[in-house]
Amino acid sequence: MATKRNAIGILMGVELVLNGANVNLVAFSHYTTLGIDGQIYSLFVIVLAAAEAAVALAIALNFYNNHLTIDVDRANRLKG
Amino acid sequence: MNGDSLFFTLFAFMACLGAVAVVVSQRMVRMAFWLIISLGSTAALFFLIDADFLGAAQLLIYVGGTLVLLVFAVMLTSSGPYLNIETSPGEIVMAAMLGLLFLFMVVSSQTGIDWNGTNQQMAAANGMTGEISTFDSGSEGNTLRTIGMSLLGLRPDRGAAETGQLHTGYLLPFEIVSVHLLVVLIGAAYLARAKRRRDT
Numbered sequence: 371m372a373t374k375r376n377a378i379g380i381l382m383g384v385e386l387v388l389n390g391a392n393v394n395l396v397a398f399s400h401y402t403t404l405g406i407d408g409q410i411y412s413l414f415v416i417v418l419a420a421a422e423a424a425v426a427l428a429i430a431l432n433f434y435n436n437h438l439t440i441d442v443d444r445a446n447r448l449k450g
Numbered sequence: 451m452n453g454d455s456l457f458f459t460l461f462a463f464m465a466c467l468g469a470v471a472v473v474v475s476q477r478m479v480r481m482a483f484w485l486i487i488s489l490g491s492t493a494a495l496f497f498l499i500d501a502d503f504l505g506a507a508q509l510l511i512y513v514g515g516t517l518v519l520l521v522f523a524v525m526l527t528s529s530g531p532y533l534n535i536e537t538s539p540g541e542i543v544m545a546a547m548l549g550l551l552f553l554f555m556v557v558s559s560q561t562g563i564d565w566n567g568t569n570q571q572m573a574a575a576n577g578m579t580g581e582i583s584t585f586d587s588g589s590e591g592n593t594l595r596t597i598g599m600s601l602l603g604l605r606p607d608r609g610a611a612e613t614g615q616l617h618t619g620y621l622l623p624f625e626i627v628s629v630h631l632l633v634v635l636i637g638a639a640y641l642a643r644a645k646r647r648r649d650t
Contacts, residue, residue: 378478378523382485385516386469389492392508393465400499406596409504410620413597416504416511417627421634423516427523428641434527 377430377440381423388419458498465491478524482517489513503594 392412399408434440468488475481489512496505537545599605603621 376478378520378527379481382472382481382520385485385512385520386472386488389489389512390469393492393495396496396499396501396504400501406593406600409501409593410597410600412501412504413507414623414627416507417631420511420516421631423519424638425634425641427519428638430523431526431642440527 375441375443377433377442378427380442381426381430384426385419385423388415391415454498458495461491461494461498464488465495478528479521482521482524485520486513486517489517501593503597 392415395408395412395415398404399406430440433445437444465488468484468486468491471484472481472488475484489508493505493508493513496502496508600619601621601624603619605619
């Protein structure tokens with residue numbers, strides 16, 4: 371996530387991080403007495419990751435329309 | 451080494467390999483491909499750990515929805531070799547072979563199922579209500595009914611009937627997430643609307 375300068379690459383890194391959290395939630399809910407709780411948290415994480423990806427891609431397309439690139443180092447002005 | 455641990459080793463290795471390849475790869479389309487590998491292997495791990503509904507949701511939402519969205523964004527914002535996508539004849543032949551293989555798999559699995567027996571099993575499973583402990587996990591899945599009732603606010607796996615204590619489910623987070631998805635839909639459509647391009 372920190373090695374990319376492309377906005378979509380950063381988004382893919384975020385997806386990987388959320389996916390690792392999902393694996394931990396499901397594994398702990400299976401091997402402890404948590405029951406179904408961890409799987410439901412994972413479902414909410416999946417849904418929120420999808421929503422986050424939709425909004426972030428809309429922002430990336432908007433940024434590309436303004437700057438003709440999606441290099442996040444170019445995003446150095448507010449109200450640009 | 452039995453089958454479960456063999457498959458666990460295989461899919462865990464593929465998930466880790468895909469994740470590392472996403473980080474070290476430089477081209478966006480290849481990053482998307484490795485992300486498909488990693489997330490699909492994670493879905494297989496979910497299936498292995500008896501979280502079948504979650505694995506199906508991971509395949510449908512992540513691999514089917516989010517990654518297609520990512521690939522669209524890569525194509526819309528890329529410059530250089532991915533602006534024009536041409537298919538060579540070899541790729542057409544390969545795609546035709548893959549399609550025929552998939553068709554063969556679907557037709558063979560369709561004709562290989564005893565539909566009458568499956569219908570009787572499904573009728574028996576739908577006829578009984580309430581007893582969570584007796585349903586057939588082969589025809590309904592392991593966690594589908596439990597997750598559905600939890601999202602409706604009931605917790606059949608916590609045994610509320612025996613102790614008399616009511617365990618709360620996840621009805622309120624479910625409603626919040628549904629309204630949140632509506633807001634995200636409207637907001638994303640507002641952000642990505644067509645505008646005049648500025649000359650910078």
